[in-house]
Amino acid sequence: MTPRTLPALVLTLVLGAAGPALAQAGALKVGQPWSRATPGGARVAAGYVTVTNTGAAPDRLTGGSFERAGRVELHTMSTEGGVMRMAPLPNGVEVKPGETVTLSPGGNHLMFMDLTAPLKQGEAVKGTLTFEKAGTVPVEFAVGAIAAKAPGEKAPGDKTPSDKAGGHSGHAH
Template sequence: MSRALLLSLAALALAACSPAAPTDGDDAVAKVQVADALCRPTPVGRQATGCYLTLTAPSDDRLVSVSSPAAGRVEIHESRMESNMMMMRELKEGMALPAGEVVELKPGGNHIMLLAVTEPLKAGDTVPLTLTFASAPPVEIAAAVGQPALTDTGHAAH
């Protein structure tokens, strides 16, 4: 074999054995970005409340579940008008996150429901949430507890 070919093969072998380039996170898989996480305070005598946030996935993905030590159960819900009534139902298959699109969970739309809340949530508290996705690694956040901003009409911002 020629000397040049041997040197090329040696360089390829060394490159194959070298550690991967460092990444900015735990995994090479890009994480879903989470912003503006907010949970409403629990009404007196109630053990359920809604949480809102925005999600941006780097590639097509799906929010498949949410968990929190602050609640016995956490569900992803959809709100929609049916027969002039606002209806809410669990999205058992989770919620689609199209690549690069900001997906907003908000009052009157898709949102997270905390059920069987273990301790009343008061404004100023934080709620730990773990968001689990079909492809991206889980994301742990601390959602602030407070009221969503109101619009000029006095309704919660959508």
């Protein structure tokens, strides 16, 4: 190994360690696919993700799949007169060149319909994202706390084993 190859090796190891948190399809970079835990008997859940277009042409997120759902739809959420409203986005979500689109709670999101089993905090569930030009991208959705507002967020009072032992888990408290 030469000093010139060391940075490339380090970058390869770092990106490889990112695992399911980062996927790429052509000029699209998909980051942090996540969902929330669901109570038993829930028939729907939401999925969230960021998509960055590093290319020169727009693309469009049109749907996807989720191994525990009968179907996946893209939805938008808005508040009108103090009432939350959700509606399908039948034409998907455009990802313009040089932009990042974030599907997040309270805004555009994936709807996992007809769930076959509850989602449990801490697990990863396989799925795909489908783009008009880039095609199908495999992803894993990390399942967070039932009330999480961001990926990896713990529920109030949640303690990791190292927290219980007085150690530091690496999360802000």
